[in-house]
Amino acid sequence: MTDAVIRCRDLGRTFGDFHAVRDVTFEVPPGEIFGYLGANGAGKSTTIRILCGLLSPSSGHAEVAGFDVAKDPEAVKRRIGYMSQKFSLYPDLTVEENLDFFGGAYGLSGRTLRARIDAVVDEVGLRSERKAMTSSLPGGRQQRVALANALLHDPRILFLDEPTAGVDPAARREFLALVRRRVQAGATVFLTTHYLDEAEYCRRVGLMVAGRLVALGTPAELKAAWAPGDVRVLRGAPTALGGAVRPIPGVLAVQSLGGGIRIRVEAGRLDTVLAAARSADPDVAVEVAEPTLDDVFLAVVQGGDR
Amino acid sequence: MGETPVAVVSGLRHRYGTTLALDGMAFEVRPGELYGLIGPDGAGKTTTVRALAGLLEPNEGTVRIGGGDPLDPRSGVREHLGYMPQRFGLYRDLSVDENLRFFGDLFCLDRKTFLERRDRLMTITRLAPFLARRADALSGGMYKKLALSCALLHQPDLLILDEPTNGVDPVSRGELWDLLADFTTQGMAVLVTTSYMDEAARCSRVGLASGGRLILEGRPADLVAAFGDAVLRVEPGAGASTDDVEATLAREGRAIEAVTPLGTGLRVVVRGDDADRITARLEETTATVRRMTPGFEDLYLARMASTSTGEGP
Numbered sequence: 180m181t182d183a184v185i186r187c188r189d190l191g192r193t194f195g196d197f198h199a200v201r202d203v204t205f206e207v208p209p210g211e212i213f214g215y216l217g218a219n220g221a222g223k224s225t226t227i228r229i230l231c232g233l234l235s236p237s238s239g240h241a242e243v244a245g246f247d248v249a250k251d252p253e254a255v256k257r258r259i260g261y262m263s264q265k266f267s268l269y270p271d272l273t274v275e276e277n278l279d280f281f282g283g284a285y286g287l288s289g290r291t292l293r294a295r296i297d298a299v300v301d302e303v304g305l306r307s308e309r310k311a312m313t314s315s316l317p318g319g320r321q322q323r324v325a326l327a328n329a330l331l332h333d334p335r336i337l338f339l340d341e342p343t344a345g346v347d348p349a350a351r352r353e354f355l356a357l358v359r360r361r362v363q364a365g366a367t368v369f370l371t372t373h374y375l376d377e378a379e380y381c382r383r384v385g386l387m388v389a390g391r392l393v394a395l396g397t398p399a400e401l402k403a404a405w406a407p408g409d410v411r412v413l414r415g416a417p418t419a420l421g422g423a424v425r426p427i428p429g430v431l432a433v434q435s436l437g438g439g440i441r442i443r444v445e446a447g448r449l450d451t452v453l454a455a456a457r458s459a460d461p462d463v464a465v466e467v468a469e470p471t472l473d474d475v476f477l478a479v480v481q482g483g484d485r
Numbered sequence: 486m487g488e489t490p491v492a493v494v495s496g497l498r499h500r501y502g503t504t505l506a507l508d509g510m511a512f513e514v515r516p517g518e519l520y521g522l523i524g525p526d527g528a529g530k531t532t533t534v535r536a537l538a539g540l541l542e543p544n545e546g547t548v549r550i551g552g553g554d555p556l557d558p559r560s561g562v563r564e565h566l567g568y569m570p571q572r573f574g575l576y577r578d579l580s581v582d583e584n585l586r587f588f589g590d591l592f593c594l595d596r597k598t599f600l601e602r603r604d605r606l607m608t609i610t611r612l613a614p615f616l617a618r619r620a621d622a623l624s625g626g627m628y629k630k631l632a633l634s635c636a637l638l639h640q641p642d643l644l645i646l647d648e649p650t651n652g653v654d655p656v657s658r659g660e661l662w663d664l665l666a667d668f669t670t671q672g673m674a675v676l677v678t679t680s681y682m683d684e685a686a687r688c689s690r691v692g693l694a695s696g697g698r699l700i701l702e703g704r705p706a707d708l709v710a711a712f713g714d715a716v717l718r719v720e721p722g723a724g725a726s727t728d729d730v731e732a733t734l735a736r737e738g739r740a741i742e743a744v745t746p747l748g749t750g751l752r753v754v755v756r757g758d759d760a761d762r763i764t765a766r767l768e769e770t771t772a773t774v775r776r777m778t779p780g781f782e783d784l785y786l787a788r789m790a791s792t793s794t795g796e797g798p
């Protein structure tokens with residue numbers, strides 16, 4: 180037995196005859212940031228809603244913090260923080276009033292609630308905006324209010340469903356730094372995102388295709404398994420280079436960039452491919468690059484379609 | 486560049502209460518151009534977009550679309566304009582197909598054009614199997630793709646899209662951008678705001694907004710080529726962790742523009758002049774350092790780091 184804090188076995192959920200989640204099995208040990216990726220409609224939010232005790236599974240079994248999500252959803256809810264994809268704050272309340280309201284919903288009150296509000300407002304860096312009307316804050320700050328809400332009862336397990344959607348790269352990094360600090364203090368985080376660079380913050384990543392979990396591993400393991408080979412950026416005329424390189428056996432992927440192409444090539448085939456590129460464009464400049472989780476995502480999603 | 490611009494924004498200033506949202510915003514969008522307006526929260530992107538769509542009268546400055554004023558209903562500008570706001574309302578109790586038909590009628594599309602466009606959009610967004618599903622039973626990203634599909638049924642001279650792909654998965658985003666590129670080769674102009682830097686890199690031109698005006702504008706490839714910073718891929722040495730590398734970097738202060746995890750190591754953006762020195766410093770700690778080619782996101786982060794107020798999280 181492991182000491183996993185999230186554990187699913189053959190988890191499934193149907194809506195009518197549509198299978199939104201099918202036979203999903205995985206475990207998340209404490210202290211991990213676990214990334215859950217997949218195309219739109221793959222079943223990520225449905226899985227999260229089941230794990231948070233908000234939606235009952237149609238089949239299989241899930242345990243969070245040692246409690247069965249179907250049998251004891253209330254015990255689960257007390258131990259987790261959940262930031263939903265469509266998080267709902269009261270726009271016409273101030274930041275503090277929103278926290279006060281949600282704190283009440285968690286059963287916090289009086290001095291304990293005051294102390295928790297002080298703590299989370301500091302933790303997410305909203306001290307100067309406490310009295311601000313929530314609707315007047317830009318999107319990225321509202322996301323922090325939603326995170327603060329999810330942290331009020333100091334949960335050890337956090338479910339964050341696309342917490343950074345629509346947030347600019349600098350603010351996304353700040354947000355993820357907050358999440359990492361929580362994890363360093365011992366929390367476990369279950370995260371979904373469509374910014375694949377964020378999955379690099381995760382210790383392990385699962386990929387869903389049409390309700391099934393089809394790949395699971397560390398970012399490095401996934402890259403090795405799903406996006407093997409050598410990656411190069413060829414600077415030059417994209418059309419000429421693409422045309423010369425595409426037909427060569429062993430070329431696994433070709434992408435156009437502004438001012439060049441990015442290629443991924445089977446091990447051992449690079450010399451042939453680069454020679455072809457040079458004869459198409461003698462001035463081509465070659466830069467070493469590496470596989471990314473975008474490559475993995477593409478390979479998994481396309482593989483899963485077959 | 487002699488072509489007459491479709492949209493001209495000049496000298497926009499606008500205040501909401503005590504907040505200065507626009508402070509000299511100015512740019513042009515030409516026919517066939519995919520213009521990207523990017524920048525952090527509060528940089529003035531949505532206010533600019535609303536002024537372009539004729540939904541907001543700026544305190545100062547002018548907006549012209551095809552020479553006309555979008556605020557003047559008699560200018561006829563509205564007919565040449567398509568606009569998708571950040572939160573585009575669909576009918577939640579109607580099906581995917583019923584929503585599309587509603588917008589098809591609104592844009593006065595004939596049946597044949599409607600069906601052609603609908604089918605193409607449904608293929609690209611992979612929503613075709615779900616035509617009968619109610620909008621409120623769609624996942625977040627599917628809902629967003631339906632909203633975008635409704636907006637794209639209409640193919641006006643200028644299409645304005647405010648964060649059209651938030652929550653849309655990477656594969657669909659790529660395909661939607663191929664479609665936008667296709668529209669622009671037919672002469673349509675598109676103005677888009679986005680928080681995805683891979684999308685910014687696909688624009689014909691981008692304007693980087695901060696504090697209500699543009700602080701940088703140009704073709705993404707040119708901007709990246711002129712970018713003076715270096716990007717290092719740093720792998721900690723044996724027995725060391727990324728925390729150790731970060732501690733070493735922290736001692737370099739403002740020479741470090743951005744640090745992001747990458748696999749088992751870090752991706753570090755540093756000022757070009759300091760790259761060799763920092764590389765040497767890291768190598769002393771037995772870390773492995775490799776220079777990487779900067780991308781658009783690196784440029785964005787560096788520019789934002791140098792214009793920010795330095796206020797912590």
Ligand SMILES: Nc1ncnc2c1ncn2[C@@H]1O[C@H](COP(=O)(O)OP(=O)(O)OP(=O)(O)O)[C@@H](O)[C@H]1O
Pocket residue numbers: 194197199217218219220221222223224225226264618622623624625626627652654
């Ligand atoms: N109440 C419902 N009735 C019918 N279908 C539903 C219902 N709720 C969800 N679904 C369907 O289940 C599938 C999975 O949805 P889910 O929200 O889990 O996707 P997701 O992976 O979170 O996608 P996204 O990336 O867009 O957020 C979708 O096809 C969705 O339309």
Ligand SMILES: [Mg+2]
Pocket residue numbers: 223224225264340624625626
């Ligand atoms: Mg979702």
